[in-house]
Amino acid sequence: MRLHRNLVFAVIDGLIEIFNEGGYADKVIAKQLKRDKRWGSRDRSFIAETTYDIVRWKRLYAAIADVGEPFERKDLWRLFAVWCTLRGIKLPDWPQFEETPTRRIKGRFDEFSNIRKLRESIPDWLDELGEKELGDKWDAEIAALNKQAPVILRVNRLKTNIGELQQKLVEEGHETENLKAYKDALQLQERANVFTTQAFKDGLFEVQDASSQLVAPYLGVEPGMRVIDACAGAGGKALHLAAEMDNKGQLIALDIYANKLKELKRRARRAGAFNIETRAIDSTKVIKKLHNSADRVLLDAPCTGLGVLSRNPDAKWKLQPDFVAKIQETQQTILRDYSKMVKPGGKMVYATCSILPSENQEQVKKFLKSEEGKNFSIEKQKTVLSSESGYDGFYMCLMVKKDEKK
Structure with missing residues (x-):
């Protein structure tokens, strides 16, 4: 070279x-x-x-x-x-x-x-934390998180299918591999800037890691439901949920940052996702109005992001030990406050892109012991380690709210 x-x-x-x-x-x-x-x-x-x-x-x-x-x-x-x-x-x-x-x-x-x-190449405190929480798995996990992340696309089924998209990308000079274990995922064979492709401009796909693509289907949404994405951000998972719902029903995207929701609206227009309604959480009233109303609630909670270090390597230098404790308080608050939007018999997914049990299983256990969580039970939960999957580290837990009438 x-x-x-x-x-x-x-x-x-x-x-x-x-x-x-x-x-x-x-x-x-x-x-x-x-x-x-x-x-x-x-x-x-x-x-x-x-x-x-x-x-x-x-x-x-x-x-x-x-x-x-x-x-x-x-x-x-x-x-x-x-x-x-x-x-x-x-x-x-x-x-x-x-x-x-x-x-x-x-x-x-x-x-x-x-x-x-x-x-x-990690700070002392992070090495100690990883070993404390993951034990023998930490060696393999941090090594996997230091590898360059592959570029994964999510096919937008509102506009196309995997076969059609693959063909269109070939015509634009991009070969992809079908990831059979992930129903909507394609992996680029060679890294490239796919945001300049006509296929992207036409809303035929989003760039979204394979592990992240597991979250929306985990919620088990159906067309016609009322679904809330309570920490929607710029909407990667909301767009996936819209496709899972076939654009039918109501999908309410909430976030405390209005500028992120503005970006979500733009992305939704490109994707042809018409059942998304955005609402900024500018007061407690926004959540209160939705109490006991949702068939499904997604809590893609803010976290340390330790599962996505391969994508954001500078995060390990910006992250500080005191942030870990603070974000865990925020996660518990979100679980207790936002779970009130689930109607009796409804379901909720708590998800993070962290690999730490203290942000994942421990948070769920703590929530289930709380006043707000006593009517919820775990239906299933999944931990995705980068060292085992080859993709981002993730956690997701599906909980069901008891229906007292039944």
Whole structure:
């Protein structure tokens, strides 16, 4: 591989913003990709994937390069040199790479590969938490979460089917593989920006991880039901629910952030999902009005996001120990308050993209012991580990509310 100076500079500039200025990797990379209109798909791919790679392995590379935060510009060039050396990429004769100790880099890599928190490039507290909660499974799980996430599409059955979509994507130059264990999923054989395809513009698919695609079907919705997606965000699962309902019935998408619901409306128009109604939770009245009214409620709760580190590697550097405790309080509040919207005989799914039992099974146990949860019982629950599935880590629990009349 021959390195191009302007592409490497884009990577270094992006890393400064992510590491030193608190920028979110996805937004920083999106901005960097707009720097030069002449860049082709291969150039953009290099910038995005190299930046994500160095973000993912920040602690390991910094230890090998013997540099610490906040990083100076020369430190980031050293991290980049480590990245190149470990991938067997020949360093060009640039001033920034003078006296790069290639042999020492490989030696230190071998040395640090024996220490899990360095090998997997994670903060001490996160390594301790993972081991405490997952025990023997933590080794394999954190290794899986450090792998690059595949690009998975969800076929929008309101507009097309898997066979038709595959054919349309082939015509646009994208080969996909049918994931038989996931009824609506296709996996891109080669990573690409599919958002520019006509098929995407026509609303024929969404980009959604295979594990995330398990959540909507888990709720067991049917056409004609009243369904509430109580933490809808920008609506990935709401759109899936609309397809599961065949656009029939009422699907109410709630969120505390009105701007996310605005994005959901835009996505729903593109997807042809016409049974979605958005409501911002701007007071407690919004929830109270819906008490005992829903056949199904989805609580896709805010969480640490530890199951999606392969997709958001900068999250492990932004996440702080005190946030874990705070988010668990929020999860319990959501379970107790929002479960009141389920009507007697109705069902609710509590889901997170976390792998921690303290955010998952323990939260459900605590809820079932509460006043608000005493009429609920578990019908089924599922933990998806990245190390076992090859996709995001997820948890989902289906609960039924007792119908006193029966």
